[in-house]
Amino acid sequence: MWRRALLLLSCCAWLARAQFPRECTSVEALRSARCCPSPLGRANDPCGASLGRGQCAPVQADTRAHGPQYPHVGQDDRERWPLRFFTSACRCTGNFYGFSCGRCRHGWTGSNCDTRVPVVRRNIQSLNPAERRSFVNALDQAKRTVHPDLVIATRRYAELFSPDGNTTLFENITIYNYFVWSHYYSVSKTYLGGGQPSFGGVDFSHEGPGFVTWHRYHLLQLERDMQDMLGDPTFALPYWNFAIGGNQCDICTDDLMGARSSFDENGISSNSIFSQWRVVCESLEDYDTLGTICNSTESSFIRRNPAGNVARPMVQKLPEPQDIDACLQVTTFDTPPFYSTSSESFRNTVEGYSAPEGTYDPVVRSLHNLAHLFLNGTGGQTHLSPNDPIFVLLHTFTDAIFDEWLRRHPDSADYPIENAPIGHNRGYNMVPFWPPITNAEMFLTAPENLGYSYEATWP
Numbered sequence: 001m002w003r004r005a006l007l008l009l010s011c012c013a014w015l016a017r018a019q020f021p022r023e024c025t026s027v028e029a030l031r032s033a034r035c036c037p038s039p040l041g042r043a044n045d046p047c048g049a050s051l052g053r054g055q056c057a058p059v060q061a062d063t064r065a066h067g068p069q070y071p072h073v074g075q076d077d078r079e080r081w082p083l084r085f086f087t088s089a090c091r092c093t094g095n096f097y098g099f100s101c102g103r104c105r106h107g108w109t110g111s112n113c114d115t116r117v118p119v120v121r122r123n124i125q126s127l128n129p130a131e132r133r134s135f136v137n138a139l140d141q142a143k144r145t146v147h148p149d150l151v152i153a154t155r156r157y158a159e160l161f162s163p164d165g166n167t168t169l170f171e172n173i174t175i176y177n178y179f180v181w182s183h184y185y186s187v188s189k190t191y192l193g194g195g196q197p198s199f200g201g202v203d204f205s206h207e208g209p210g211f212v213t214w215h216r217y218h219l220l221q222l223e224r225d226m227q228d229m230l231g232d233p234t235f236a237l238p239y240w241n242f243a244i245g246g247n248q249c250d251i252c253t254d255d256l257m258g259a260r261s262s263f264d265e266n267g268i269s270s271n272s273i274f275s276q277w278r279v280v281c282e283s284l285e286d287y288d289t290l291g292t293i294c295n296s297t298e299s300s301f302i303r304r305n306p307a308g309n310v311a312r313p314m315v316q317k318l319p320e321p322q323d324i325d326a327c328l329q330v331t332t333f334d335t336p337p338f339y340s341t342s343s344e345s346f347r348n349t350v351e352g353y354s355a356p357e358g359t360y361d362p363v364v365r366s367l368h369n370l371a372h373l374f375l376n377g378t379g380g381q382t383h384l385s386p387n388d389p390i391f392v393l394l395h396t397f398t399d400a401i402f403d404e405w406l407r408r409h410p411d412s413a414d415y416p417i418e419n420a421p422i423g424h425n426r427g428y429n430m431v432p433f434w435p436p437i438t439n440a441e442m443f444l445t446a447p448e449n450l451g452y453s454y455e456a457t458w459p
Contacts, residue, residue, distance in 0.1 A: 030085065117233045123238065147225070247317050279298065427439070
């Protein structure tokens with residue numbers, strides 16, 4: 001019986017997740033600041049220690065100086081993540097992984113997590129009709145399936161306990177909406193208290209070197225959650241090669257991400273399942289003035305009008321193929337001030353604040369940023385953008401460019417240790433992922449280290 005249970009645990013691929021596991025959101029767990037559950041629910045066996053899977057250990061949080069963009073020390077739950085919530089977590093051995101060390105690292109499976117699993121991300125245009133239907137249906141299933149392990153906080157830590165102190169304010173969320181929520185949480189403003197405007201000069205996942213590492217892990221998390229949901233460890237997220245130029249969204253068709261509505265130029269065709277999707281994390285005014293946090297409530301429909309922003313002609317067309325070639329030739333990963341104003345920085349170039357050849361220009365929006373703005377709707381608003389499922393395909397391609405850059409420039413792949421914006425230093429634990437995982441752990445070539453690869457050709 002024990003061996004069978006162990007096999008069931010370890011045959012499912014796993015990775016660090018957040019907000020937090022249900023097992024760690026009780027009053028007792030939060031008061032103790034300890035999140036070290038047993039993989040089989042056994043008392044006095046934290047992190048599967050008796051099986052050699054891991055041990056409960058102090059959380060290590062980056063203490064190096066961050067950049068000047070964030071001056072409100074002590075005001076934000078995300079500072080020195082995740083110490084405001086927990087100071088102890090599972091530290092897993094070998095290929096064991098997860099919040100309880102009950103699963104395997106990315107790309108591994110088996111009772112001892114010693115069997116490779118091939119995960120190959122392909123161009124969505126190369127999928128046959130059956131594969132396209134399967135992918136679209138899988139996304140819709142993720143939108144409707146409550147996450148089996150995670151719950152989200154609906155209040156800041158100071159208000160996370162009920163008035164009587166006997167319960168905590170967490171709630172369920174679906175797999176895909178959690179993907180949206182985690183992105184929102186990483187970009188949300190710092191609440192400074194009633195009567196004061198919230199501080200918006202903070203972003204734990206954009207405008208800094210962590211842009212590529214944070215979004216890489218964000219995708220890995222969704223991919224693994226969907227693998228578990230489907231019972232298919234080889235399931236892979238496809239990518240959208242958005243560097244095709246012109247003003248046509250070639251994946252905005254009803255067999256893929258949804259054509260334009262015949263009745264509303266900003267809507268999605270009723271022939272697409274995505275026309276029924278509603279967004280989460282839309283109530284910015286409440287979050288900023290009341291100090292609340294996005295919950296699982298769905299509101300309006302996805303909006304999208306590709307190439308429709310007539311007020312900004314520069315975002316009415318997609319990046320060109322040669323932009324990818326130019327970006328890959330930028331030889332330095334990032335440059336001071338490690339921000340959206342960096343020049344000759346690969347990171348700032350692929351993020352889209354510099355021209356494709358690397359020169360910073362405050363007017364320019366290129367590559368990743370240009371593709372988002374081209375969509376002209378939900379997908380072009382940072383706090384909402386993952387609500388449009390095109391976000392997934394856009395970011396897998398951005399990650400593919402990043403991985404190709406790492407392959408081409410191994411000797412210049414130097415990630416800044418300090419003075420990057422808060423959340424972006426090499427050793428910072430990425431917000432809000434759990435158990436803690438640093439930017440450095442995602443700053444590696446994917447096929448050799450992260451269990452997935454791309455089927456792609458490059459200039």
